[in-house]
Structures are given as C-alpha cells and as structure tokens.
Amino acid sequence: MFPLSNKSKTLGLLVFLGLLIEATIPNAPQLNSISVLAHEVEVSGDVAATFHLEPNHNPRAGEPARVWFALTRRGGQIIPLEQCNCKLEVYPKNRKDGDKPLMQPPLTAISAEKYQGIPGANIVFPKAGIYEIELSGTAQNKANFKPFKLTYTVTVR
The missing domain is CATH 1.20.5 (Single alpha-helices involved in coiled-coils or other helix-helix interfaces)
Known part of the structure; x- marks a missing residue:
C-alpha cells in the first residue's frame, strides 16, 4: 500500500x-x-439584465431549460414583465443579418431568487451547439426606459 x-x-x-x-x-x-449561482449581466442603454439559465448554465439538447432575465433600469429599480413589451429570440451562433430566429419562446412573468414578475421562458434547444439568445424590449404601461436589445451566448451539450 x-x-x-x-x-x-x-x-x-x-x-x-x-x-x-x-x-x-x-x-x-x-x-x-x-449551489453555484451563475449569472451574466448585459447592459443596453439605460437597461441592465441579469441572465440565468437553469440548470446551472449547462443546458442539454432536447431537454427543457429555464431562462430568466432580471431587468433593471439605471439606479437598480426592477422592470417587471408587465412594464416591458419584451421579445425573446433564439438563433444559431453563426447567423447572418436578416436570418429568422430558430424559435421565439413565449415570455411569462416568473419569480426567481429574490426577483418577482420578471421575464422568463422555457427553451428546448434542438441539438448540441452554440446559440445566441436575444432579448429585446420597449417600455409599456407608463414605464420609462429606452428600447433595448441584449444578446447572450449559450453552449448546449
């Protein structure tokens, strides 16, 4: 021994x-x-979003993955989905201008961690590879923030 x-x-x-x-x-x-919490933060104009993908930013092809976006305006005030005309689109990584999204998962108001009413969706990626998730939005219901577009890269196993 x-x-x-x-x-x-x-x-x-x-x-x-x-x-x-x-x-x-x-x-x-x-x-x-x-537990390890992995979040990505992007900023567009006066809107920032904390992005999280469950499970653990490690999605698998053919299995549901939950995404959520904690939107905040400058100063840290949360932007709930009810104040945002938001759109979620999923593209292959090497897309060209004018390409149509692979999917446009519907957004729903969810609660995640300390956030209430934030945009979230379930995505089933069709195959392994690299994708871009794009969240865009404009203010609605008397909210006051500039239009935004945020893009996140996701690797699917």
Whole structure:
C-alpha cells in the first residue's frame, strides 16, 4: 500500500469533517447543500439584465431549460414583465443579418431568487451547439426606459 502524504491526510480529514457536520446538523440548509449561482449581466442603454439559465448554465439538447432575465433600469429599480413589451429570440451562433430566429419562446412573468414578475421562458434547444439568445424590449404601461436589445451566448451539450 502507498503511504498517504500530509496533503492527502488533510484533505481526507476536511472531507470527513464536512460530512460529519452535514450529518449532525440537519436543520442547517446552508451547510446541507452548496449551489453555484451563475449569472451574466448585459447592459443596453439605460437597461441592465441579469441572465440565468437553469440548470446551472449547462443546458442539454432536447431537454427543457429555464431562462430568466432580471431587468433593471439605471439606479437598480426592477422592470417587471408587465412594464416591458419584451421579445425573446433564439438563433444559431453563426447567423447572418436578416436570418429568422430558430424559435421565439413565449415570455411569462416568473419569480426567481429574490426577483418577482420578471421575464422568463422555457427553451428546448434542438441539438448540441452554440446559440445566441436575444432579448429585446420597449417600455409599456407608463414605464420609462429606452428600447433595448441584449444578446447572450449559450453552449448546449
């Protein structure tokens, strides 16, 4: 048998302690699961959007993926879907001007993390590859922000 190095022993002890803590403190959800939140932020004019794609920005072809956009105007005020005439389009990465989108998933008002009523949609990417998701919008219902267009690149496995 090979002798363990001090690094291996230390790592093993840390893993053991982590498992021990998780097993003995069941009412500590912050210790029971570790999640990584990946968000991309883009800005267009006076609108910024935090974009998230579930699961973990790692969609698979043929499986539903949920996308959402936390829209904010300058100063941080949230723009709910009811104040935005928003449109979502999905294109292949190497599109040309004038190409029609592969799909235009309908947007619905969803709640995600701390955001309420933000634009979200379910997308099923047809095959593995690189896609561009484009969200554009104009103000409606007495909202006050400039028209915007935001583009995100997504790699589908």
